[in-house]
Amino acid sequence: MANKTKQWSAGDLFIPGLGMGLAVYYLYTVRGLAPLAQLYGGGLSLICIALFLAAVIMVIRHRKNDSAGGFKKLNSLAAVHKKFIVMTVLTALFIVIIPIIGYPLASVLFVASTTIFLKYGNPLRVMKVSIIVTLVGFVLFIIFLNVDLPLDAVTEKLKGVL
């Protein structure tokens, strides 16, 4: 176990790399501001850059040999975790269509498409689940808690009546 945590692969640089990217951008945006506005975030940015360099050193020193030149962990995100990628794309599409077709329809489509992708069962089961989940969401959030989500004309009227 102890040995495992000491092993670093190039994929482990993704998060520190992201941190460093944000740090560089941060420093760029705070240049020229009053010193107090720079102090805290600027200091953190420098620490993030230093930590990225430390992570690079760790990867060079304790590199785990894998077939993908150390990027196996990241590659595996794409290859093994197809589900993750598809779920992310479907969620993104869900967010895109909410303002266009309203939450209830978007939710039916989203739940249906994810359950079909996850091979939940026959279309009837898929349909039942997507309608039940949407109905629960609609009643709970839109009717009961009065959340101002985008709706289509039919559900807008329904909300007005209820």
Place this chain on the structure above:
Amino acid sequence: MWEMTLASLNEILGYWWLIPLGVGLGIFVGAVPGFSSTNVLIILLPFTLGMESGAGMAFMASLYSGSHMGGSIPAVLFNVPGTGAAAATCFDGYPMTQQGRGQEALAIAFAASAIGGLFTTMITLGALPYLSKMVYYFGSIENFVIILFGVALIAQITGGSMLKGLIAGMFGLLLGAVGYDHVYSVPRATFGLVYLFDGMPRVPAIVGLFAISEAFSMVEKNMIIDASKLSDALKEGWQGTKRGLVITLKKMGAVIRSSLIGFVVGIIPGAGATIGSFVSYQQAMSFSKDKEQFGKGAPEGVIASEAANNGLTSGSLIPLLTLGIPGGGTAAVMLVVLQAHGVPIGPRLFQVMPQLAYGVVVAMLVAYIVMIIMGVPLAKSLAKMSFFPTKVLAPAIISFTLIGSFVARGYLFDMWIALFFGVLGYILKRTGYSPHAVLLGVILGPLAEQYFLRALLLGNGNPAILFSRPLGNFLWVLLVLSMVLPALLARFRNRKTVQ
């Protein structure tokens, strides 16, 4: 004081039905991610404004208490904190559910919430006028050190590699430093997005890092509960609830300590319930003999978070009732109701309408008793929700929590932020970084910066001011001790066992 308590109790009997109603509604809205007692109380303002002031306050206090208990339900079952204060409940509550101990975890959460809340409410009732003085001792410096207790957790929950823990924590703190600066209101790293001007929104960050990233991971399995533990969990009757209650009663010391930590944090205006539960978790972890178990399903972790965030509720009303200063969002709504009824606010309240001030606290006391009766028996049936197949749970969680991330500010853009944090959380977990550390950074960072800069300004830029106040220095010593002492004790114990 006792006469006043009895008189208040007598008055409350007149509208007793409002308390279970408030508690029930509170548990419900607390369990819905994105909703807090504050935004629901704002929705219900026309209703509470129409009531008599005492009845309105009793209802609001019950709803407020109930919401902190409700927040633990989705936190334990689905890794979705219903309120920010329940984020720390996820750390151990959800691993317990994965081990088939969801019912036990819920029973612990409910019992710790109710007992912790009851205990501090009794203290409030006994010492209300004296406690108001505490507000005078906690300034920007003390607040800064208290937040550092939470930040210290980053170093403690590294889960293996210290460097990875630090990278995650610092990344989180930097994400939390995005937005307008606290002194001159100038933008920093906002990518030109108006939605980030006010900083990284908390609710979408919590929803993404916990709920959405977990939904992405859970579809790799059929059930949340480990396959090996499933059959036992399915057969379970009331045993889980019993075990949970026994554990909570055995660890009464931890419940009392955690609720007191929450209580003190609650009295300080501006700190808030999330800080309370993080600080309490940090303390519980520092001084536990089973540090290794924290984050993997330790009942002490659930107790620490839940007893603290409920212990805090009565404390947070103290600045409002005694000085007229609302310590947080819910207290601010209560202030609106008090003002609308022309109730004198601040110290005059005790001279003119003491029964109202005591009435609120007595209502809270009754609410916590109601919560034990209402909440604990629910654990068994609620735990069954974790038996749903992940193929249905994952889309449902994503669909509902995205609404939750929208509700807090009303921007569809916040759903994108939640998705960003969801993807980030998934990658963090896959590459061995702690999403909890990132979350701590995002939540505590802005507060740490605010209090730090304020303290520096108070000292004309001289950092020595951070060590200039007696209470502040006492807290500094406690902070250092809580970081160093456990390690020293462990070494001492090891040496003893080796000998």
Place this chain on the structure above:
Amino acid sequence: MKRKGFSAAVKMICCVLAWVLVIGGAAVSWAEYPSKNISVIVPTGEGGAMDRVVRAVTNVWKDYIGVNFQSTFHAGASGEVGYMLFSKRPADGHTLLAGNIAPEMMMYVLQEPDFKFPDDFVYFACMDSDPAVLWVRKDGPIQTIQDLVEEGKKRPVTIATSRFPHPSTLAALLLAEATGAQFNIIPYGGGNPARTAGLTGEVDAVTTFLSSSLDFASDVKFIVMFQNENKWKDISRNAPTPKEALGIQMPEFGGNRAWAVSREFREKNPEEYTKLVDSFRKAFDDPKLQDEWKKVGMDPRFLEFKNEEESMKMAQDMIETAMKYKEILKGKK
């Protein structure tokens, strides 16, 4: 089996899409203004003074305009977020903004946001007038503005404010400049935390609007009012003006809660605009407003109507003042 399931799913998706097209194509009916509820963007937080004021006013106004009002709160970046969203809404008069002219025009100058004033919107009415004041604790060592200035000459005195780009902050800074005292301004990110700092003694004084500190009137002493004449003598218990106390002539500083609507709507729909403005004026003159104002815990003595011309002039004046002291307020001087 799998293929069958798939095609059924496709059919189902098609049905749902058909529903979308049908309802999407439904014609939108156009009726007389206002044809639906009016949404109010509040660029400050829920539960704050603006929230209460909007609640009070719309309770009366709705009877004169014939529709209900729905408020949404978009605090953030000293109000910039709310104004940005407001400027992006359709120019049909169904979205109004309820803001505070002076602090928000100051934000406009200092933060250089993406919206344009006065091109994007007009303040069509102002409903109150709330002077900026400096106050100290009643039992503290400093009891007058002279004390504060004297102390400020010996050491930097600490003054809490809700935020840096705020008229009361600028007022305090200008007072310091005029007297040679050192005022160390500390922004607390909100009125409540700033007042708490003043009451608990973390700071020497607090600079704020008068109305927001009246809840604590028995515990504090107002030591200066940044106006040329004190029109609120009884409420402020005779707080002196800078001229009376120190012989200094300063610009007036205060807040004015006002209503804004899209300029495009005003230009293109003069009749509808007149209807909007007239209905507000009637609501303002209705004695019921005073009761509503009291009900939300505000003092009706601050109520003061100003028309579009006066409101816009106030906004322009504030912009000029803020431009003049931009460097100070950005912390660069």
